[in-house]
Amino acid sequence: MSDLISSHQAPSANAVNSRHWLAQPFTEKATQRFLLVLLGAVALVSVLHLAFPEGHPLHVSTYTVTLLGKYLCYALLAVAVDLIWGYLGILSLGHGAFFALGGYAMGMYLMRQIGDRGVYGNPDLPDFMVFLNWDSLPWYWHGFDMAWFAFAMVVLAPGILALVFGFLAFRSRVTGVYLSIITQALTFALMLAFFRNEMGFGGNNGLTDFKDLLGFDLRSDATRLGLFIGSGLALAVGYILCRAIVSSKLGRVSVACRDAEARTRFLGYRVERVQLFVFVISAMLAGVAGAFYVPQVGIINPGEFSPLFSIEVVVWVALGGRATLYGAVIGALLVNYAKTVFTGIMPDAWLFALGALFVLVTVFLPQGIAGLMQQRFRRRPEPTAEENAA
Amino acid sequence: MNLIKELAQRDQVFSFMMPSVSPVDVRHGPILYLEDVSVSFDGFKAINNLNLTIDDGELRCIIGPNGAGKTTMMDIITGKTRPDEGSVWFGSRHNLLQMNEPEIASLGIGRKFQKPTVFEALTIFENLELAMASDKRVLPTLTARMNGEKRDRIEEVLTIIGLETQRYQRAGVLSHGQKQWLEIGMLLMQQPRLLLVDEPVAGMTEQEMERTAELLTRLAGHKSSHGRQSVVVVEHDMGFVRSIARTVTVLHQGSVLAEGSMDKVSSDPKVVEVYLGEGH
Ligand SMILES: Nc1ncnc2c1ncn2[C@@H]1O[C@H](COP(=O)(O)OP(=O)(O)OP(=O)(O)O)[C@@H](O)[C@H]1O
Numbered sequence: 001m002s003d004l005i006s007s008h009q010a011p012s013a014n015a016v017n018s019r020h021w022l023a024q025p026f027t028e029k030a031t032q033r034f035l036l037v038l039l040g041a042v043a044l045v046s047v048l049h050l051a052f053p054e055g056h057p058l059h060v061s062t063y064t065v066t067l068l069g070k071y072l073c074y075a076l077l078a079v080a081v082d083l084i085w086g087y088l089g090i091l092s093l094g095h096g097a098f099f100a101l102g103g104y105a106m107g108m109y110l111m112r113q114i115g116d117r118g119v120y121g122n123p124d125l126p127d128f129m130v131f132l133n134w135d136s137l138p139w140y141w142h143g144f145d146m147a148w149f150a151f152a153m154v155v156l157a158p159g160i161l162a163l164v165f166g167f168l169a170f171r172s173r174v175t176g177v178y179l180s181i182i183t184q185a186l187t188f189a190l191m192l193a194f195f196r197n198e199m200g201f202g203g204n205n206g207l208t209d210f211k212d213l214l215g216f217d218l219r220s221d222a223t224r225l226g227l228f229i230g231s232g233l234a235l236a237v238g239y240i241l242c243r244a245i246v247s248s249k250l251g252r253v254s255v256a257c258r259d260a261e262a263r264t265r266f267l268g269y270r271v272e273r274v275q276l277f278v279f280v281i282s283a284m285l286a287g288v289a290g291a292f293y294v295p296q297v298g299i300i301n302p303g304e305f306s307p308l309f310s311i312e313v314v315v316w317v318a319l320g321g322r323a324t325l326y327g328a329v330i331g332a333l334l335v336n337y338a339k340t341v342f343t344g345i346m347p348d349a350w351l352f353a354l355g356a357l358f359v360l361v362t363v364f365l366p367q368g369i370a371g372l373m374q375q376r377f378r379r380r381p382e383p384t385a386e387e388n389a390a
Numbered sequence: 391m392n393l394i395k396e397l398a399q400r401d402q403v404f405s406f407m408m409p410s411v412s413p414v415d416v417r418h419g420p421i422l423y424l425e426d427v428s429v430s431f432d433g434f435k436a437i438n439n440l441n442l443t444i445d446d447g448e449l450r451c452i453i454g455p456n457g458a459g460k461t462t463m464m465d466i467i468t469g470k471t472r473p474d475e476g477s478v479w480f481g482s483r484h485n486l487l488q489m490n491e492p493e494i495a496s497l498g499i500g501r502k503f504q505k506p507t508v509f510e511a512l513t514i515f516e517n518l519e520l521a522m523a524s525d526k527r528v529l530p531t532l533t534a535r536m537n538g539e540k541r542d543r544i545e546e547v548l549t550i551i552g553l554e555t556q557r558y559q560r561a562g563v564l565s566h567g568q569k570q571w572l573e574i575g576m577l578l579m580q581q582p583r584l585l586l587v588d589e590p591v592a593g594m595t596e597q598e599m600e601r602t603a604e605l606l607t608r609l610a611g612h613k614s615s616h617g618r619q620s621v622v623v624v625e626h627d628m629g630f631v632r633s634i635a636r637t638v639t640v641l642h643q644g645s646v647l648a649e650g651s652m653d654k655v656s657s658d659p660k661v662v663e664v665y666l667g668e669g670h
Pocket residue numbers: 431432436454455456457458459460461462463504
């Protein structure tokens with residue numbers, strides 16, 4: 001599948017950075033434009049939500065704000081997938097697992113915040129543990145009552161899983177279809193594990209009934225707006241980080257690994273370490289996306305580990321266009337908007353529509369929407385004065 | 391333009407040709423030493439008791455009919471293929487059979503592939519940038535910054551390989567011959583002690599071939615404070631081999647059939663038979 005979607009990278013005269021790697025993205029026109037649109041849209045939605053009263057035609061409802069916040073989380077997840085698929089050629093069909101782990105870390109914090117306000121009123125144990133007749137908190141739940149610890153786990157849990165998994169896979173040079181299959185197996189195995197009540201993550205029902213986050217009531221409009229803005233900022237920061245990586249020398253080495261792995265080794269680069277590093281960063285970003293997602297949808301359950309979800313994410317990226325990062329954002333927003341509309345009308349047909357969409361994109365739009373946009377606005381690389389003189 | 395002046399002074403060592411610091415020990419013998427190396431693929435012996443010694447600073451040509459095992463030999467030296475038996479030493483200190491590809495590359499063995507492999511999605515400038523001798527671990531690569539000195543070195547090599555006007559084009563658009571040159575340029579950026587060059591002139595014009603011959607002969611034996619560069623060239627084009635060869639090794643069915651000067655080798659009846667039998 002990855003061969004069908006040829007990727008592309010526009011050559012540019014100033015691609016080779018002389019600045020600090022983290023400063024590089026801010027000098028890129030395309031990144032500036034992306035950030036402007038993203039932050040502008042977040043600001044606009046916020047203003048429309050606050051400035052107009054309910055019932056006014058320009059009012060954006062809390063429901064819509066939260067829905068958009070959810071889309072932004074998906075967009076960050078898509079960016080994380082594009083980082084490794086687009087630039088490194090690693091097609092992960094299990095990134096939902098990292099997203100869900102980040103979500104569970106957040107969910108555990110939110111559960112502990114409930115305190116004695118649960119149905120059973122037990123100050124030490126979440127409801128589902130009381131229901132299971134457990135008399136003490138399992139060891140791995142300790143610490144999640146502290147925000148700093150839980151937030152650290154949001155990136156550490158997916159990061160460590162990616163580190164161990166990636167270490168084993170890349171060291172034995174598992175790539176291509178085989179890697180895709182074992183990432184599917186990974187997320188499937190986690191889904192089965194999290195379904196079990198004995199695992200201590202709420203089993204089938206997952207974690208829910210959250211009350212507040214850092215003291216802010218999750219049902220209040222202000223908190224919901226705050227989470228939406230937070231999701232937008234997380235996407236912006238994640239995007240900048242990914243841009244910084246792909247426009248650094250390491251980004252060019254990634255593309256080299258993607259296109260000619262053996263050649264890259266003969267230049268002296270440790271391909272498996274490059275893959276591991278970028279894979280772990282990508283998993284951490286997916287975890288952050290999951291953490292912003294959970295308080296907005298109000299629940300995290302093993303369904304997020306579903307192999308199908310991870311495949312959907314790949315479809316977003318393919319539709320938006322690989323190896324552009326902004327294409328992943330466009331793809332995630334469009335497909336999820338379409339999903340919302342579609343499932344409202346014909347819920348059963350959505351999967352067929354998604355499948356058809358994927359086939360059409362692969363055949364007619366191999367470079368996705370971003371490829372289409374680049375074709376329209378393509379600037380031919382003009383020889384510079386310096387080049388002409390040489 | 392400094393470079394043009396530099397190129398005019400043939401007796402001098404060019405900065406881009408100076409090998410990077412390499413711990414290879416050649417005080418007591420050859421730079422590369424293959425002893426009784428054998429490898430078979432599914433029972434087929436591609437390399438059969440191969441013995442080969444390359445002296446420090448030598449330019450060696452390796453010829454042989456298709457399937458003689460020339461590329462496989464390079465795969466073994468660079469760590470891509472593990473032999474079933476035998477030993478491979480780089481200088482007298484480094485056992486190459488205990489190292490992987492990046493380690494061997496960082497030790498100072500550079501390779502040009504038979505099928506030119508450049509990074510097609512990257513620009514020519516970026517291809518050279520990635521090849522440049524530098525700290526190739528992950529974090530130093532992430533934080534690496536382009537500076538005037540590095541840029542100058544890339545520009546130098548760009549001039550040598552004649553691609554300076556195409557520096558910001560993607561390598562994918564280059565012709566076959568130009569890709570060969572770009573790969574040679576990448577070799578130069580690596581500043582290796584030992585260059586393994588597999589069929590460098592395939593797809594080149596007569597004129598390009600001459601320039602390649604000139605470059606390779608100049609590279610071999612270049613002295614610097616760190617040692618001398620040695621070059622191993624595999625080539626089918628007899629005219630090309632004759633124009634650069636000092637010592638020629640003929641491979642046949644995975645082992646050495648003959649070795650010596652071009653004249654000696656080409657009058658060897660065994661060699662003549664192998665080549666006539668092949669229809670050359
Ligand atoms: N990975 C492999 N698996 C199976 N057989 C192989 C493999 N690599 C090489 N061979 C076989 O080993 C033999 C030697 O191949 P090699 O590529 O080294 O020849 P060569 O001398 O480079 O030939 P040419 O002049 O065509 O490049 C060939 O018969 C080839 O088919």
